[in-house]
Amino acid sequence: MTKKDIIVLLETIATYMELSLENPFKVSAYRKAAASIETDGRSLSEIDDFSTMKGIGKGVNEVIVEYVDTGRSTVLDELKESVPEGLVRMLKIPMLGPKKIAKIHKELGIASMEGLKEACDSKRVSTLPGFGVKTEQNISKAIDELLTRPERYPIERIISFRTAVENVLDEMEMVEKYDVAGSGRRFKETSRDLDYIIEVTDAAAFTESFLESPFVRETVAKGEKKLSVVIEDDMDEINVDFRFVTSREYFTTLHHFTGSKDHNVKMRQIAKSRGEKISEYGVESNGEIKTFGSEESFFNHFGLPFIPPTMRESGEETDTDISKIVSMDDMKGDLHMHTVYSDGAFSVREMVEACIAKGYKYMIITDHSKSLRVANGLYENRLYKQIEEIKGLRDEYPEIDIYTGTEMDILKDGTLDYSDDMLKELDYVLAAIHSSFTQTEAEIMHRLKSACENPYVRHIAHPTGRLIGSRAGYPVNMQELISMAKDTGTVLEVNANPRRLDLSADVIRHSGLKLTVNTDAHHTAHLDFMEYGVATLQKALIQKEDVINTFSREDFRNFVNKGK
DNA sequence: GCCGTTTTCGGCCCGACTGTTTTCAGTCG
Structure with a gap:
């Protein structure tokens, strides 16, 4: 059992309670408890008493304790007996909330999406008080769309x-x-x-x-x-x-609709404690509506610095020293990119010039290793050739440190694609899994352990292998990987490619990890992905000092030379 | 169900819109 299981349990209970028309504040208490656990940096084994956490009192704590001890929840079991599972799915229909769903269930005996669709088409829904013909048509249409269009x-x-x-x-x-x-x-x-x-x-x-x-x-x-x-x-x-919107309300409206919801709630609490009230139209103070010429002045009004949109998630950001959080300006180098040697589209020289144009102080060329045949991975002889080419370019481009490297495959059985004799010829080695995603968690963890423990492997690239919305990635025990990384001095990557963003913000938040953020560019234009990676770090409120790409040119040189 | 330096009760963010009503409930962002 992990923390995630407890979070899912509490959220499931909240959803079922909502459908039982339970007191909305009670529902919200369960959701807040789940959020509190999610933003807490500790793993399940490190938390000895949930009831000391904010938002968790006697009631929720009892639910958690029972669940941890027995793997079951009496509260949820009882809710499930009174609320059919089909109603949960119906919550996804826009314009249908718990009250309307409860009414449909009670009055028409409908307990599934399919049943509701049928009832709409046979015009039974519009006979209910509070429901009209238009609602009926909208529900029918929304169900059709739900079945065809992805949610996000x-x-x-x-x-x-x-x-x-x-x-x-x-x-x-x-x-x-x-x-x-x-x-x-x-x-x-x-x-x-x-x-x-x-x-x-x-x-x-x-x-x-x-x-x-x-x-x-x-x-x-x-x-x-x-x-x-x-x-x-x-x-x-x-x-x-x-x-x-009018010019006057522009920035308060922009702030309001930027969210997140939790951020807005937190801002309104802050306003309320000062006797003020925030709405999308401005800040009401002493009966007057105050508006702002920028979002920055809006935040300043509450004694806060400008909080970038990427950081506005949990509400924790208003209690954070924003100046310590990593930003695009701190990025001094990109440590993961490809060239025509493997599956990149540009030469080493072109990638160097593109990195210089970005203002970077250092960069690492990390083409694929020999086993990744689909990506034209480099056998040792071609890797040696690339090393020589890079050495030759260094004098031509004194404004940037160009390091030799590889994105080495961690093979199916946990062995590494190059020998230590090869690796020691390189300035920097990152390792990644590109094959056998269907292995068990134990097998995958064995591979990651092997890479972390190798003295030459400095960082693990895209540690879960997920592609957002299309591939779940291989099974990783994240707590274990985090411990392994810390114990071995191995850095974990946030891959800035917008298809990956791996590790994700939720994983790295409060993790205490040393991180790196890299574009994995296969094209000079991909170097622009950096902002998505930095946004991911910002979501997790990661400090500059925990990201090795923020090191000065000299500090990074020392970091490379010192080894693990 | 949770919370508290106006504390053990009475709050819990706030306002707009839609569709349904004839003054508003429910839902959404």
């Missing part, structure tokens, strides 16, 4: 949709100013939809003009304050909302 899109897809929308906005002259808000602005791993805050000279004209864009598939709602559409590309479709 990975950040890579979100970026692509953003680009499409913003290319249109940039060409429209009635647009004064806009920003994406929501999870898109916070660079979350996945997002459900896109939210824009927008100031326009004429909302009606904007709406008319925007709706002519070829990617608009459907208009969901249009009004004076809001336009809501579905847009599509070759693969997917997504909801996009525009909120029309």
